[in-house]
Amino acid sequence: MDLTTRYLGHDLNSPLLAGASPLTGDIGNIRLLEDLGAGAVVLPSIFEEQIEHENELMDRLTTTGIDSYSEALTYFPSAATNGTDPRRYLEIIRRAVEAVDIPIVASLNGITDHGWITYAQEIEQAGADALELNIYFIPATIDISGHQVEQRYVSILKAVKKAVKIPVAVKLNPYFSAVGHMACQLVEAGADGLVLFNRFYQPDIDLTRLTLSPSLELSSAAEIRLPLLWVALLAGRTSASLAAGTGVESADEVIKYLLAGADVVMTSSALLRYGVGHMKVLLDGLKGWLAARDLDTLDRLRGRLSQLNIADPTAFERANYIQVLQGYRGKPVGNQPVSLAPD
Numbered sequence: 270m271d272l273t274t275r276y277l278g279h280d281l282n283s284p285l286l287a288g289a290s291p292l293t294g295d296i297g298n299i300r301l302l303e304d305l306g307a308g309a310v311v312l313p314s315i316f317e318e319q320i321e322h323e324n325e326l327m328d329r330l331t332t333t334g335i336d337s338y339s340e341a342l343t344y345f346p347s348a349a350t351n352g353t354d355p356r357r358y359l360e361i362i363r364r365a366v367e368a369v370d371i372p373i374v375a376s377l378n379g380i381t382d383h384g385w386i387t388y389a390q391e392i393e394q395a396g397a398d399a400l401e402l403n404i405y406f407i408p409a410t411i412d413i414s415g416h417q418v419e420q421r422y423v424s425i426l427k428a429v430k431k432a433v434k435i436p437v438a439v440k441l442n443p444y445f446s447a448v449g450h451m452a453c454q455l456v457e458a459g460a461d462g463l464v465l466f467n468r469f470y471q472p473d474i475d476l477t478r479l480t481l482s483p484s485l486e487l488s489s490a491a492e493i494r495l496p497l498l499w500v501a502l503l504a505g506r507t508s509a510s511l512a513a514g515t516g517v518e519s520a521d522e523v524i525k526y527l528l529a530g531a532d533v534v535m536t537s538s539a540l541l542r543y544g545v546g547h548m549k550v551l552l553d554g555l556k557g558w559l560a561a562r563d564l565d566t567l568d569r570l571r572g573r574l575s576q577l578n579i580a581d582p583t584a585f586e587r588a589n590y591i592q593v594l595q596g597y598r599g600k601p602v603g604n605q606p607v608s609l610a611p612d
């Protein structure tokens with residue numbers, strides 16, 4: 270069965286990618302993911318704050334006249350050895366690229382277009398095949414406008430694109446007034462791919478201790494609906510690669526995202542929950558589904574249920590919401606099934 274897929278200018282053996290998480294920062298896991306059929310691996314992010322911290326450290330070293338770098342680092346042990354510093358990140362990229370044949374996508378997480386962006390060049394020099402830019406910006410002050418938020422995304426992307434030649438995907442969030450228009454602005458500014466969607470950290474409140482409780486919840490399959498909607502709306506309407514992520518628990522979610530029009534599907538929570546071996550479960554499930562329908566490539570599947578390809582495009586819009594409500598009053602709901610048979 271041919272599961273080859275193109276993503277960010279690379280030919281992949283499969284459309285299933287391991288998304289960014291602590292699990293993908295381990296070379297053993299990356300090797301295993303390749304063996305189990307992952308098409309590519311996205312490394313965990315290196316954050317703007319970490320890079321800025323290192324830059325500050327370098328400034329302090331050079332301005333205090335210390336000329337032996339490694340010796341000087343001992344003066345700042347916490348920054349130099351905390352396990353996630355930018356130099357170690359580059360080392361992980363080098364080792365990952367050496368260890369496997371599948372593309373290694375590095376991940377930069379930031380919110381400004383300042384000096385830290387030159388680090389993207391170091392990522393490229395370390396051998397990363399592509400870069401995922403996770404712009405994790407919560408406009409927490411109320412005097413910033415939607416237009417300013419959008420401009421921030423565009424200007425960060427432009428700065429990164431200026432710094433590197435490798436393909437750059439933007440991992441964006443669904444909280445724009447017009448997600449589609451934002452996606453188009455990013456593609457116009459040079460995005461080679463869009464990753465739908467980023468999942469913002471949302472703190473809870475601990476009612477016993479009366480504090481904010483910071484915890485990162487793993488996702489569930491119920492969360493695929495919003496990215497599924499936007500993949501289906503954007504598929505065929507943008508020249509950028511489309512990656513779908515969030516809520517992939519089983520092969521069902523993978524197949525749904527492909528039907529909606531995703532080029533690739535990413536999974537993080539499921540691998541953290543069930544272990545790296547779950548990559549094979551997802552791929553076997555996809556292959557089984559295709560085999561049961563006599564499909565031997567992904568072409569007959571991909572995008573068949575995107576908005577551009579279904580008979581009733583309003584099924585993705587308000588009109589269908591009204592139909593669904595009518596369904597509660599006993600009227601049948603549903604649209605025409607699509608055929609996967611050759612045209």
Ligand SMILES: Cc1cc2nc3c(=O)[nH]c(=O)nc-3n(C[C@H](O)[C@H](O)[C@H](O)COP(=O)(O)O)c2cc1C
Pocket residue numbers: 288289290291312313314315376378403440466467468485486487488489514515516517535536537538539541
């Ligand atoms: C523990 C954990 C760590 C994560 N770390 C990163 C990260 O470093 N960079 C990033 O872009 N996304 C990170 N993510 C987000 C995932 O890549 C993914 O976008 C999100 O979890 C939705 O996909 P999922 O439903 O398959 O988990 C992390 C998610 C989890 C659960």
